[in-house]
Amino acid sequence: MNFSATLRIALLALRINKMRSALTMLGIIIGVAAVIVMIAVGNGAQARVEAQIKSLGSNIIMVLSGSMMSGGARGGSGSQPTIFEEDATAMMREVDEIQAAAPTLRGAGQAIAGNANWSTIFYGITPEYLEVREWPIIEGRGFEPAEINGSGKVVLIGQTVAENLFGTASPLDQVIRVRKVPLTVIGVLEPKGQSMTGQDQDDVLLMPLSTARTRVLGVTQSKARSVSSIMVKVKEGADMATGEARMRELLRQRHRLQPGQDDDFYVRNLSEILQAQEASSKIMALLLAAVASVSLLVGGIGIMNIMLVSVTERTREIGLRMAVGARGRDILTQFLVEAVTLSLIGGLIGIVLGVSTAMLIAKLAGWPTALSAAAIILAAGFAAIIGVFFGYYPARKASRLLPIDALRYE
Amino acid sequence: MAALIQVDGLAKDYQMGSTLVQALRGVTLEIAAGEFVAVMGPSGSGKSTFMNLLGCLDQPSRGRYRLGEQEVSQLSSDELAQVRNRQIGFVFQHFNLLARTSTLDNVTLPLLYSRAPLAERDARAKKRLTQVGLATRMDHHPAQLSGGQQQRVAIARALVCDPQLVLADEPTGALDSHTSLEIMALLQQLNHEGVTIVLVTHEHDIALFASRIISFRDGVVVEDKPNTPTDAAALLNIQR
Numbered sequence: 001m002n003f004s005a006t007l008r009i010a011l012l013a014l015r016i017n018k019m020r021s022a023l024t025m026l027g028i029i030i031g032v033a034a035v036i037v038m039i040a041v042g043n044g045a046q047a048r049v050e051a052q053i054k055s056l057g058s059n060i061i062m063v064l065s066g067s068m069m070s071g072g073a074r075g076g077s078g079s080q081p082t083i084f085e086e087d088a089t090a091m092m093r094e095v096d097e098i099q100a101a102a103p104t105l106r107g108a109g110q111a112i113a114g115n116a117n118w119s120t121i122f123y124g125i126t127p128e129y130l131e132v133r134e135w136p137i138i139e140g141r142g143f144e145p146a147e148i149n150g151s152g153k154v155v156l157i158g159q160t161v162a163e164n165l166f167g168t169a170s171p172l173d174q175v176i177r178v179r180k181v182p183l184t185v186i187g188v189l190e191p192k193g194q195s196m197t198g199q200d201q202d203d204v205l206l207m208p209l210s211t212a213r214t215r216v217l218g219v220t221q222s223k224a225r226s227v228s229s230i231m232v233k234v235k236e237g238a239d240m241a242t243g244e245a246r247m248r249e250l251l252r253q254r255h256r257l258q259p260g261q262d263d264d265f266y267v268r269n270l271s272e273i274l275q276a277q278e279a280s281s282k283i284m285a286l287l288l289a290a291v292a293s294v295s296l297l298v299g300g301i302g303i304m305n306i307m308l309v310s311v312t313e314r315t316r317e318i319g320l321r322m323a324v325g326a327r328g329r330d331i332l333t334q335f336l337v338e339a340v341t342l343s344l345i346g347g348l349i350g351i352v353l354g355v356s357t358a359m360l361i362a363k364l365a366g367w368p369t370a371l372s373a374a375a376i377i378l379a380a381g382f383a384a385i386i387g388v389f390f391g392y393y394p395a396r397k398a399s400r401l402l403p404i405d406a407l408r409y410e
Numbered sequence: 411m412a413a414l415i416q417v418d419g420l421a422k423d424y425q426m427g428s429t430l431v432q433a434l435r436g437v438t439l440e441i442a443a444g445e446f447v448a449v450m451g452p453s454g455s456g457k458s459t460f461m462n463l464l465g466c467l468d469q470p471s472r473g474r475y476r477l478g479e480q481e482v483s484q485l486s487s488d489e490l491a492q493v494r495n496r497q498i499g500f501v502f503q504h505f506n507l508l509a510r511t512s513t514l515d516n517v518t519l520p521l522l523y524s525r526a527p528l529a530e531r532d533a534r535a536k537k538r539l540t541q542v543g544l545a546t547r548m549d550h551h552p553a554q555l556s557g558g559q560q561q562r563v564a565i566a567r568a569l570v571c572d573p574q575l576v577l578a579d580e581p582t583g584a585l586d587s588h589t590s591l592e593i594m595a596l597l598q599q600l601n602h603e604g605v606t607i608v609l610v611t612h613e614h615d616i617a618l619f620a621s622r623i624i625s626f627r628d629g630v631v632v633e634d635k636p637n638t639p640t641d642a643a644a645l646l647n648i649q650r
Contacts, residue, residue, distance in 0.1 A: 005522050016510045320506045323467060324520040324567065325495020327488045403494075404467040407506070 025346035031299020032350025038292035039375035042285030044368035081226030097243030124212020140187030319406030339391025420473035448617035451626035499568025558589035595642035
């Protein structure tokens with residue numbers, strides 16, 4: 001018998017037993033859809049944490065001004081400016097693990113443009129800052145060396161500042177006054193969204209370090225080269241801990257601290273916090289995957305049961321087909337085609353249902369979801385293999401019976 | 411007339427637990443083409459086993475079976491399937507139609523297994539359904555038909571591949587007497603058209619419609635005699 005006739009027989013049998021076909025497919029559909037949705041939710045959560053890591057920049061260590069002992073009284077964090085622009089250049093020069101060190105000077109103030117004004121924070125930076133934070137400029141340009149060295153009256157602005165001061169108009173070449181100093185906007189930064197602590201990272205002004213120091217903040221001569229923090233980026237692949245230890249040693253040397261004396265600076269490894277969060281979201285994703293695989297297993301058992309039952313109850317039908325001239329392999333091909341068709345249609349519906357549910361969850365509940373091709377293939381493949389095997393195996397048993405035994409099967 | 415069926419020492423044993431049951435203990439007989447044979451006997455006499463062996467639904471333990479030109483006891487299971495498809499038509503006591511399947515599709519079934527082209531399949535199935543008087547019921551499902559109509563569908567299915575031999579296993583066992591008469595009239599008519607029919611029954615008055623009656627008991631033939639068949643169609647006319 002040729003294949004098209006078998007196909008016809010199998011499709012006819014499926015159409016005739018609509019209820020049975022629908023129930024079999026239901027197991028496959030639910031199994032496949034559940035796996036796709038759960039993996040998508042798990043992966044989405046993980047992707048969100050990874051995006052946060054990326055928005056901060058990866059492999060980052062923060063060095064902050066520490067407390068200083070002064071006459072037996074220990075000052076609080078940042079009570080004294082203890083780190084300097086030169087510390088940053090020394091780190092880059094002497095610690096191999098460090099890719100870039102960006103000294104920054106932080107300030108806050110009212111930014112005024114025309115008749116709009118907005119309270120924001122500003123950072124005096126060097127070009128390394130944008131490299132460390134992996135923060136591209138989407139409009140305009142970055143700082144020229146002359147502007148960095150010569151206290152250029154230029155500023156880069158974040159998305160939030162741009163919207164609040166200029167609305168939809170282009171901020172480029174507009175003038176913002178910060179603490180009465182007029183600065184020309186030369187560029188707009190790419191939006192970064194919220195930080196882990198919920199701060200708006202786009203509510204910011206960036207200006208050359210020298211401009212912030214001399215023109216805006218007006219730092220006193222004695223601490224002329226001090227900065228509020230240094231952001232350090234460790235080279236990709238280098239060991240963070242080693243880099244941190246060598247950097248700490250260098251700073252202690254430069255600050256002439258005796259052994260046993262407290263550090264006069266703080267070191268915070270932000271990536272560690274994020275990595276802990278990433279680890280926990282990974283555990284969640286793993287948990288969801290475990291739940292998904294249980295539901296796939298249950299779905300598989302459902303498919304198996306209904307296949308076994310439906311093929312077994314059709315033993316007499318198999319006997320009749322053999323009596324009117326079906327060979328063993330005709331029976332096998334028919335049941336194989338039936339099982340493959342059910343698995344294929346059920347799998348496809350399951351994929352469509354799973355993908356659309358994942359999208360719906362993303363849209364309605366606002367959860368991030370990330371569809372995974374591997375999960376889709378795995379779920380659909382597993383369901384198909386179960387369906388085909390348990391559709392095939394009892395049919396094979398029945399097709400090996402003598403026709404009379406199949407006909408008399410109770 | 412040439413022998414259509416030749417069996418020689420045909421025997422069948424079943425293993426039931428630890429005991430060996432000899433259902434058929436060596437049957438030797440010939441059936442010529444065009445005969446209408448009734449196989450009789452009480453239950454356990456081996457008549458059904460004999461029938462299943464004739465129909466190639468079961469394999470004999472010993473003995474030889476020749477159907478037409480072929481030594482059937484030597485064939486592989488695939489070749490047997492082809493023999494059942496081309497040369498034998500079955501009519502069962504409980505009809506064995508596919509449920510929820512139209513009359514036409516039920517009758518087409520054997521043709522699907524004999525690689526008949528689509529157009530030919532439909533034409534042949536329709537011709538046979540018309541022959542058994544069900545031309546207006548082609549789209550009905552078995553559940554929508556009476557017992558007699560279902561058995562007619564089964565007869566149409568048995569005939570659709572133009573077999574030389576029709577095997578009917580208690581074809582009237584599930585039918586009332588009037589419907590039984592109708593079915594027997596149909597079988598007699600087919601026999602007149604040249605189809606060899608072997609009918610298994612335990613009812614004596616049903617066996618009387620055949621032209622030869624073979625009686626089984628305990629796995630052997632105890633009686634084999636010709637019979638002047640009662641005319642089922644004439645009986646039907648009288649009843650009307």
